[in-house]
Amino acid sequence: MYSPQSRLQAFIHHETTAGLILVVAAAAAIFAFNIDALRPIYEGLLEAKTTIAIGDFGLSKPLVLWINDGLMAVFFFLVGLEIKREVLEGNLSSRDQIVLPALAAVGGMAAPALFYSLFNWNDPVMMRGWAIPAATDIAFALAALSLAGSRVPLSLKVFLLTLATLDDLGAIVIIALFYTSKLSVLSLTLATLVLIVLFVLNRFRIDRIGLYLCLGVAMWVLVLKSGIHATLAGVALAFMIPMSRQDGRPLLHAIEESLHPYVKFFILPLFAFANAGIPLDGFAAARLIEPLPLGIAAGLVAGKPIGILCATMIACKTGLARLPEGCNVIHMVGVGFIAGIGFTMSLFIGGLAFESADLQTAVRVGVVVGSIISAILGVAILYMAGTRRN
Numbered sequence: 001m002y003s004p005q006s007r008l009q010a011f012i013h014h015e016t017t018a019g020l021i022l023v024v025a026a027a028a029a030i031f032a033f034n035i036d037a038l039r040p041i042y043e044g045l046l047e048a049k050t051t052i053a054i055g056d057f058g059l060s061k062p063l064v065l066w067i068n069d070g071l072m073a074v075f076f077f078l079v080g081l082e083i084k085r086e087v088l089e090g091n092l093s094s095r096d097q098i099v100l101p102a103l104a105a106v107g108g109m110a111a112p113a114l115f116y117s118l119f120n121w122n123d124p125v126m127m128r129g130w131a132i133p134a135a136t137d138i139a140f141a142l143a144a145l146s147l148a149g150s151r152v153p154l155s156l157k158v159f160l161l162t163l164a165t166l167d168d169l170g171a172i173v174i175i176a177l178f179y180t181s182k183l184s185v186l187s188l189t190l191a192t193l194v195l196i197v198l199f200v201l202n203r204f205r206i207d208r209i210g211l212y213l214c215l216g217v218a219m220w221v222l223v224l225k226s227g228i229h230a231t232l233a234g235v236a237l238a239f240m241i242p243m244s245r246q247d248g249r250p251l252l253h254a255i256e257e258s259l260h261p262y263v264k265f266f267i268l269p270l271f272a273f274a275n276a277g278i279p280l281d282g283f284a285a286a287r288l289i290e291p292l293p294l295g296i297a298a299g300l301v302a303g304k305p306i307g308i309l310c311a312t313m314i315a316c317k318t319g320l321a322r323l324p325e326g327c328n329v330i331h332m333v334g335v336g337f338i339a340g341i342g343f344t345m346s347l348f349i350g351g352l353a354f355e356s357a358d359l360q361t362a363v364r365v366g367v368v369v370g371s372i373i374s375a376i377l378g379v380a381i382l383y384m385a386g387t388r389r390n
Helices: 004-013 015-034 039-047 063-089 095-120 138-146 154-178 185-203 209-226 231-240 252-275 291-317 329-338 343-353 357-389
Strands: 049-054 057-062
Touching: 015 039, 015 138, 015 252, 015 343, 039 063, 049 063, 057 063, 063 154, 063 209, 063 231, 063 252, 063 343, 095 154, 095 291, 138 154, 138 329, 138 343, 138 357, 154 231, 154 329, 154 343, 185 209, 185 231, 209 231, 252 343, 291 329, 291 343, 291 357, 329 357, 343 357
Parallel strands: none
Antiparallel strands: 049 057
């Protein structure tokens, strides 16, 4: 018999929990945004100027930017740690494990971008959002996958996790290449010098994590000032963390495990709360069929499964890879829809693509509607696939 404490621990570590908390945070944002008495408080809180200073040097930003530029750098740091671990000793460490999800990730990013472009190709401003539906939210996707229960083969979960990890890597590359403002050569040069110092520390297997973090904060400030999005500093820092301490004890994995609760239960829900507010008053189908939200929703709902399925079938037909053990085409269709849940990363890229409040609201509408439809279709298809298999 489980004690209350052990039941709570089991709940916290359950893979659906992070997705559930994100849903609650997003719902709270929508609720606050649409209640007349709460909306001024909600918007005032996000726009409140917050300053962090040491002597004469300081940064002053609205709270929402501290969340999107600062706390999300910690999220990207965790993503970087996960990618490095998977490449060196996990699901990305061998050809057999990586070929199918890698090709599926490419198809799953290219097709949504194409679908989005079909609706917005004649508007240069709207085309800045082409990458919004290309992203997959790992927490939401795994949470949705778990709703199908034991009907889902374990190999399919590994496939989705690997695909989503590569998807995150692709999103990082896209942000670095396409969503940067005018560059400051001086700040970028200084940030590069800090990165070189971190590389030297890594090569000599210096395992003082405090030193890495101090240099990482300095690099984050310099990257922020350089014009490249500051969250990329988190990824760069993660790649410089040694896998183990000098005495052989794991270091990277220990940091990853310690960060998970803070990212899952604080940073991502806070980001969702700060970015998911959409107006429901007067909301109608006419709003959704505007080119921007329609392109995003179409990319998530149609582009993701089509891109993943086509890439998967080509890989299998040409002999480059084979379907995950115990899976069939229906499973791949279902997981393709699940990958269309692009909540966190899609909202993040949307915030980089557009500065206008009206356009950001349209982005939220497209992302939220597209992600909900994708989740419902994906879970339903996987449920039926499991029933058919049984």
